[in-house]
Amino acid sequence: xxxxxxxxxxxxxxxxxxxxxxxxxxxxxxxxxxxxxxxxxxxxxxxxxxxxxxxxxxxxxxxxxxxxxxxxxxxxxxxxxxxxxxxxxxxxxxxxxxxxxxxxxxxxxxxxxxxxxxxxxxxxxxxxxxxxxxxxxxxxxxxxxxxxxxxxxxxxxxxxxxxxxxxxxxxxxxxxxxxxxxxxxxxxxxxxxxxxxxxxxxxxxxxxxxxxxxxxxxxxxxxxxxxxxxxxxxxxxxxxxxxxxxxxxxxxxxxxxxxxxxxxxxxxxxxxxxxxxxxxxxxxxxxxxxxxxxxxxxxxxxxxxxxxxxxxxxxxxxxxxxxxxxxxxxxxxxxxxxxxxxxxxxxxxxxxxxxxxxxxxxxxxxxxxxxxxxxxxxxxxxxxxxxxxxxxxxxxxxxxxxxxxxxxxxxxxxxxxxxxxxxxxxxxxxxxxxxxxxxxxxxxxxxxxxxxxxxxxxxxxxxxxxxxxxxx
Numbered sequence: 001x002x003x004x005x006x007x008x009x010x011x012x013x014x015x016x017x018x019x020x021x022x023x024x025x026x027x028x029x030x031x032x033x034x035x036x037x038x039x040x041x042x043x044x045x046x047x048x049x050x051x052x053x054x055x056x057x058x059x060x061x062x063x064x065x066x067x068x069x070x071x072x073x074x075x076x077x078x079x080x081x082x083x084x085x086x087x088x089x090x091x092x093x094x095x096x097x098x099x100x101x102x103x104x105x106x107x108x109x110x111x112x113x114x115x116x117x118x119x120x121x122x123x124x125x126x127x128x129x130x131x132x133x134x135x136x137x138x139x140x141x142x143x144x145x146x147x148x149x150x151x152x153x154x155x156x157x158x159x160x161x162x163x164x165x166x167x168x169x170x171x172x173x174x175x176x177x178x179x180x181x182x183x184x185x186x187x188x189x190x191x192x193x194x195x196x197x198x199x200x201x202x203x204x205x206x207x208x209x210x211x212x213x214x215x216x217x218x219x220x221x222x223x224x225x226x227x228x229x230x231x232x233x234x235x236x237x238x239x240x241x242x243x244x245x246x247x248x249x250x251x252x253x254x255x256x257x258x259x260x261x262x263x264x265x266x267x268x269x270x271x272x273x274x275x276x277x278x279x280x281x282x283x284x285x286x287x288x289x290x291x292x293x294x295x296x297x298x299x300x301x302x303x304x305x306x307x308x309x310x311x312x313x314x315x316x317x318x319x320x321x322x323x324x325x326x327x328x329x330x331x332x333x334x335x336x337x338x339x340x341x342x343x344x345x346x347x348x349x350x351x352x353x354x355x356x357x358x359x360x361x362x363x364x365x366x367x368x369x370x371x372x373x374x375x376x377x378x379x380x381x382x383x384x385x386x387x388x389x390x391x392x393x394x395x396x397x398x399x400x401x402x403x404x405x406x407x408x409x410x411x412x413x414x415x416x417x418x419x420x421x422x423x424x425x426x427x428x429x430x431x432x433x434x435x436x437x438x439x440x441x442x443x444x445x446x447x448x449x450x451x452x453x454x455x456x457x458x459x460x461x462x463x464x465x466x467x468x469x470x471x472x
Contacts, residue, residue: 007304008298020254022057023247025056029055030051030207030208031208033210036053040055040258040259043059043262060254060258067266067306071268075193076159076162081161085225085344087308088304090373092130093133093311094348094350095315095348096138098137098350098354098355099355100352100356102320102360104358104438111140113137118158120137120357121135121155123363124159124362125158126452127362127363133155133162133163134165135152146171149179153465164196164227165196167199167200170217173218175468176222180222183195190222196225197226198215198219198226200228202231204232204249204252205237208255213259217259220262225270226260226270228257232273233278234275236278242291249299250271269308270308270309271303273312274312274313275291275295287316287329287353294336296310296340300312300337300341300342301341310344314336314337314346314347315333315345315347315348316353317353320351320352327364334369360442363442363445367419390404420444422440
């Protein structure tokens, strides 16, 4: 028995699909770049005098048909740790780009540093719940003029897992392409076994600035998988309804797919929309609201119809620190997402609408991931799982099944989920107050940082990377 949410019904999918085609045709998308306009115009679409491209429905459908049926694979630098980017291949990642970190000792946020980036990447590598790693924070003092690229290199110095990175320009993408080729041992190898997915943002509704267009085009030239970041704000830059916000997000992603496939047909593309609800009293983003997860579920089900994987927020929260509010909001949206069709559930470690991150919260969310994965796994109902024979045999003696081979075998197979923070254990002897979850997460964080080691790049690769970064 599969404990999953239903698929998108055919009638509702048809309405969503036709509405998206109408929006892309009648309203179009503004790609503020002559090459993008030329490529899409050459393919038979109309480019108006303002540079807005009106995509013809049959053209859009022909591009969607080229999306890889079985997705694609991102491989870590050891080519062992991998994530399968396809609908229903559920994995998890930390959020990225937080300018602040919650200092556990001080009990308050502070600006993130490069040392925090190393700590967060190391933790994400060590914690088995996360399939993808990144530097999580965005320190204002990241050295050099291309801080995001340096953060990417930092992530791969601290981890053997694949990663993603958010960029703003084609120049950044070009450098990332060369760094990935250096790590892989060649451009061909990098194309065949991509290490990194590149996140590039649209401007809602249906606009893409020149620098971002150049970043998209550069990804296509290097064969780098793309995460299309779309951020409709309900009631502000999109209709206030979940269906209306999701329509804008899907149209933006599909418009980018149409552009990229003019250069690189079948390139790996990920829908990374963040349909953002707001507090209607204050106009602030509210990543603790249930609508964040609900819109993500809708987009995952819709994207699955096109064989397009989704990376969506499932661990969002408005809470400023680990605690009851963070746990409640993250659990609701994370579990809701997991019961849909996600490829990647984002938000590990985040607090305060993704403005703050916390090493302790990253560890706590790893515990939630274990539980979510267990809930997601189908309940097996067969002769062996029912265990009638072993039960009847045990009843002949004391009726206790703890020592039975059947019990041990199913426990080893994960029938009963375990815990890593001893949250289901009695209080330690002699202690009247049981340490809270954040305290236990802090202790585990310190243990990981003291023991977890990642092999460095070989000397040749390190020299190539330093040369590309201008550090030689």
